[in-house]
Amino acid sequence: MGFTHFLLLSTLSLGISVQAQSCSRPVGRPNMQLKGDDILKDSFPDGSTATFECATGYRSDGGSGTVTCTAGQWSLPELSCIKKNCGSAGDVTNGEVSYPEGNLYGAKLTVKCNDGYMPVGGSKNIFCRDNGWGGRLPSCEVTTCDPPPPISNGQFFPMQEEPYSYRQSLLYICDHGYTLSGTSTIVCSGNGQFDPSPPNCVTQSCSRPVGRPNMQLKGDDILKDSFPDGSTATFECATGYRSDGGSGTVTCTTGQWSLPELSCKGKSCGSAGEVTNGEVSYPEGNLYGAKLTVKCNDGYMPVGGSKNIFCLDNGWGGRLPSCEVTTCDPPPPISNGQFFPMQEEPYSYRQSLLYICDHGYTLSGTSTIVCSENGQFAPSPPNCVTQSCSRPVGRPNMQLKGDDILKDSFPDGSTATFECATGYRSDGGSGTVTCTAGQWSLLELSCISKYLQ
Structure with missing residues (x-):
């Protein structure tokens, strides 16, 4: 009975052990994949096989793709996969097909047309696919440019209905009263478009003019942002300046201002007068913006008048002080x-x-x-x-005695007493000091160690 029970348990254990020897889904080498239904399985029983095939874009370079599950382990796959070669994509008349990335799976080719030709049709990007080059080569046709659209207030030459040839140029001219904004010439370029973009013809008005230093626009001219062609603007001297000759009128001609001839120089305030018992000086001169100074003679001081006196548009701006006896x-x-x-x-x-x-x-x-x-x-x-005294400081190895150590201030005439510190004894002299007119008298006490003989 015992042997039979043992045999039954052993058989059951062996069955469990055999069942546990299945294999999980195998992993192949780079650029290969499981074939058919094998890719759907998660587990493979002992003794079963699975088959690898080369991935998309790759072909077999020899070796078997079949592996076997034995005692929970897969045999090694012998299959070797290499990229497919798309070879040549063909030729393009009046152009060149090149393979900067090679001609294996995944590579991209380029088509460059000869000078004076441009690509027409075909695929924008052509890659080497699993079954060859994926796309159609463009053709290289003679480069031409359609006539550009007309522009307002101007025209281009020559004008024609048929397309323009490669590198043919157009010249733009604006109508009277307008000026070009941009380049006057555009060229039919290799991409079948004129380059650069056509110009615009804009009115030949002038923006607000800028005068020379120390002048400003006069009247309503200062309020305008734009002046039509042929109009004028007038400058006048700024505050504190006067005309030194020349006209302040400028004229707008084809978008440009004439140069102003007006010349402005600072007004002079001359002398501000004299101050009795003092001197008026002009360290910054006496032109507009300068500041004068007044210095009274020794024994005299400035009284009244303005603190700061500057040369203003209508003269010295302020009143001179007087110098009176100090x-x-x-x-x-x-x-x-x-x-x-x-x-x-x-x-x-x-x-x-x-x-x-x-x-x-x-x-x-x-x-x-x-x-x-x-x-x-x-x-x-x-x-x-x-005339009180602050707390006195004694010599080394001594300290204030009694309540004196608690005081911060001692009135004039009061005393304070020092005693020798612990471990020291008096070697003569008084320990009392006196506060006189904020100063302590000299301390006479001397302390020595008790352990010295």
Whole structure:
């Protein structure tokens, strides 16, 4: 019973193993494919065969295309495939057929007609196909060009009804009052078309004219964008300039302006006058746009007048200042201090003031200011600040004692005390310093290591 059971299991296992030895769809070499119904199958039983054939555009170069499935493995295909050769496509009269890519499957040929001939009919692109060259060769016929369409306001020569021959040229001429836009001559080219494109005949009007520097169009002329042939436009000198001779009128003739003869130069403002106790100078000259300067003599200052005076179209644009004796009004008082001398009337030019602070305060800034040429004291007045001291800094190996280490400021006359730091002992001298007029007295304390003998 046990042996029979074993034999049954072995037979079943062998059947499963044999069934698993089928082959999946085989893969051939490049440029070949499965033949017939074999391409539809996904699985092939053990011992079966499949057949390859050369792909489209390829032919057999020998060897069998049949492979066999054995124990789940395909035998190697012996078939070899090479591209088909389309050979010659034939000749074209008055032209040349060339094969820049060769004449094997997939290659493209070209047809070039001789000079004076053009391709007519045939296929645009001719490739080597599976069954030969796929298309019809064009013929090369004598190149001619149909007459071009007429143009408005002009004509071409010679005019004829029959086609024009290769390289024959046409000359375009515009009617009176019009001018050519484009080339005057076109030629019958190798593609059976005239080249370049025909010109146009456009009106010979002129665009708005541009004058010389410092002039502008006059009146309504400045509003126009176009001027008909034979019309005129007039220039005048721009603001700040005057005529130095010549006519400002220009004429439009066949789309071109005549040259303006008008010459414009800057107007001169001459002298702006004189200033008592001062000098008027003209570093930029006295023509239109220039700026003058006024400098008062030492001890005098400009009063009134215009800040900037330029030469304008109708003269100097502004009023000259006057130069008056320089004085300074008394400066404002300062807190915790005063200046000398004090007076109610203005101070004279270069007169100086001395500042002194009250007891317990010190000057921050210069002690003396002077009445300057601009009528202001210079430099700015000082301030009187308290004569407190900031936290003092001791020598190495010492520190502030008690609450002194917590303070940032010490009033005038107060003291602060240093002590030796941890690990150090006094070697003599006082640790107390005194704040006097914002300065600390010298520290006398000396500290040495406790471990030194």
